[in-house]
Amino acid sequence: MLAKRIIPCLDVKDGVVVKGVKFRNHEIIGDIVPLAKRYAEAGADELVFYDITASSDQRVVDKSWVTKIAQVIDIPFCVAGGIKSIEDAGKILEMGADKISINSPALSNPGLIKELHDTFGQQCVVIGIDSFFNEETGQYEVYQFTGDETRTQKTAWQTIDWVKEVQSHGAGEIVLNCMNQDGVRNGYDIAQLAAVRAVCNVPLIASGGAGEMQHFADVYKQADVDGALAASVFHKAIIDIPQLKAWLSAQGIEMRSKCVLTQ
Amino acid sequence: MSNSLVIVNTGCANIASVKFAFERLGINVDVSDDVKVIAKAQRVLLPGVGSAPAAMSSINRKALADCLRSLTQPTLGVCLGMQLMVTDSQEGEFGKTDLTNGLDLIPGHVKRMQVGNLRLPHMGWNRVTSKYINPLFEGIPDGEHFYFVHSYAIDDYEYTLATCHYSSGKGQILANNINPEVISAEQLKADIGTTFSAAIHKDNFFGVQFHPERSSDAGAQLLKNFIQL
Numbered sequence: 001m002l003a004k005r006i007i008p009c010l011d012v013k014d015g016v017v018v019k020g021v022k023f024r025n026h027e028i029i030g031d032i033v034p035l036a037k038r039y040a041e042a043g044a045d046e047l048v049f050y051d052i053t054a055s056s057d058q059r060v061v062d063k064s065w066v067t068k069i070a071q072v073i074d075i076p077f078c079v080a081g082g083i084k085s086i087e088d089a090g091k092i093l094e095m096g097a098d099k100i101s102i103n104s105p106a107l108s109n110p111g112l113i114k115e116l117h118d119t120f121g122q123q124c125v126v127i128g129i130d131s132f133f134n135e136e137t138g139q140y141e142v143y144q145f146t147g148d149e150t151r152t153q154k155t156a157w158q159t160i161d162w163v164k165e166v167q168s169h170g171a172g173e174i175v176l177n178c179m180n181q182d183g184v185r186n187g188y189d190i191a192q193l194a195a196v197r198a199v200c201n202v203p204l205i206a207s208g209g210a211g212e213m214q215h216f217a218d219v220y221k222q223a224d225v226d227g228a229l230a231a232s233v234f235h236k237a238i239i240d241i242p243q244l245k246a247w248l249s250a251q252g253i254e255m256r257s258k259c260v261l262t263q
Numbered sequence: 264m265s266n267s268l269v270i271v272n273t274g275c276a277n278i279a280s281v282k283f284a285f286e287r288l289g290i291n292v293d294v295s296d297d298v299k300v301i302a303k304a305q306r307v308l309l310p311g312v313g314s315a316p317a318a319m320s321s322i323n324r325k326a327l328a329d330c331l332r333s334l335t336q337p338t339l340g341v342c343l344g345m346q347l348m349v350t351d352s353q354e355g356e357f358g359k360t361d362l363t364n365g366l367d368l369i370p371g372h373v374k375r376m377q378v379g380n381l382r383l384p385h386m387g388w389n390r391v392t393s394k395y396i397n398p399l400f401e402g403i404p405d406g407e408h409f410y411f412v413h414s415y416a417i418d419d420y421e422y423t424l425a426t427c428h429y430s431s432g433k434g435q436i437l438a439n440n441i442n443p444e445v446i447s448a449e450q451l452k453a454d455i456g457t458t459f460s461a462a463i464h465k466d467n468f469f470g471v472q473f474h475p476e477r478s479s480d481a482g483a484q485l486l487k488n489f490i491q492l
Contacts, residue, residue, distance in 0.1 A: 001432040003388040003408055040479070045388055071283045076410055076477045096279035098412075098477060121313050123384050123412040172384060203386050226387060254432065256388040256408040259480040
């Protein structure tokens with residue numbers, strides 16, 4: 001049985017880790033490599049690095065930190081942000097990333113998903129989806145260019161339809177970021193994640209809303225997600241990863257524990 | 264002097280992460296597609312990310328197959344690299360049903376995993392159990408988690424060194440208190456799950472389905488064991 005994954009997300013801007021609330025007001029958390037190493041040693045199952053400047057700026061973003069991470073980290077990691085082509089993805093994977101995640105470029109050109117699938121294999125292709133619950137219409141709506149407030153826009157896609165669409169193009173994993181919950185630590189959007197789970201046959205990762213340990217238990221048990229992504233609760237040491245994993249494990253949720261070698 | 268370890272440059276694999284994993288252990292690594300360099304290495308690693316047909320055509324284009332078949336030093340195949348070690352694979356070119364021939368270093372067949380409505384790829388950390396005491400898993404307790412990413416697998420068979428089980432985890436619940444008639448055949452398959460080869464071994468050839476380079480301390484120990492074989 002697969003263990004449920006705990007995935008710290010490191011938002012990267014200009015080579016440092018930052019965190020904003022509802023995608024705004026970014027504050028600097030620290031340097032990328034030491035933070036990544038600390039999380040790996042604490043028992044994180046995977047890391048996501050999200051270059052938040054990339055998708056909205058036209059300039060070429062320096063990604064040399066990917067190699068440095070690959071050198072020191074012994075758990076899988078995914079790089080998101082600013083990957084718009086097969087060439088972009090190839091460079092990141094060559095530097096040692098295990099997966100690449102695309103969001104806005106997939107919305108602009110869904111054919112890119114199949115190209116990535118055919119070139120690098122399904123296992124590398126993660127699709128990030130920024131989904132907003134519109135209280136007036138009761139609909140889940142997909143947003144684009146969320147890295148830059150001035151360019152953020154609603155797309156024509158309903159979230160459930162887009163989830164089905166990306167799978168038909170060969171997506172290997174889906175990270176669903178529930179925008180209403182992002183950074184506010186009120187818990188994951190269980191209703192939305194459960195609805196997406198029902199139409200998602202590839203691994204599904206929950207993102208947005210983690211504030212306390214109970215939120216992780218809820219999202220694994222009630223929405224059956226494969227992994228839960230969180231940022232501020234780990235960056236601000238509100239939740240300790242070893243403690244979280246032990247607590248979830250005690251409730252019968254399959255977790256990977258730290259390896260104790262017998263020699 | 265020969266290099267202690269050569270990673271075969273198959274031309275389509277993500278080699279950086281495997282190379283870095285050995286470097287973290289302080290081991291000198293050479294990446295090569297030169298048959299002379301590969302033949303002289305003390306240890307050979309066959310990496311693999313990508314598809315079986317693409318990797319085999321790259322190996323054939325580089326005329327590496329005979330060299331790999333003639334190796335007598337400890338050789339480790341990782342993920343797709345392990346799948347290339349056996350006789351053939353059901354993973355064909357997109358839309359085709361032909362089998363892809365492997366290197367046939369170890370008899371065996373790679374098949375699409377049959378797991379009902381369970382998610383594929385089998386992606387994440389799963390428990391690995393050795394079938395018998397062996398040097399590759401020295402010091403690694405049974406049930407330790409390793410990182411997997413794959414949709415094809417080799418059954419548990421005579422050359423299996425260690426196994427892994429993939430299921431919905433509801434098999435136990437099912438056995439105890441659910442009437443099987445109320446769930447679909449696909450769900451039943453998922454609940455029962457499948458046991459497959461997490462590692463295989465014959466003579467000097469070893470293969471692991473998981474990624475030791477991404478499997479934290481357990482993976483590092485396995486790579487260290489491989490170097491000490």
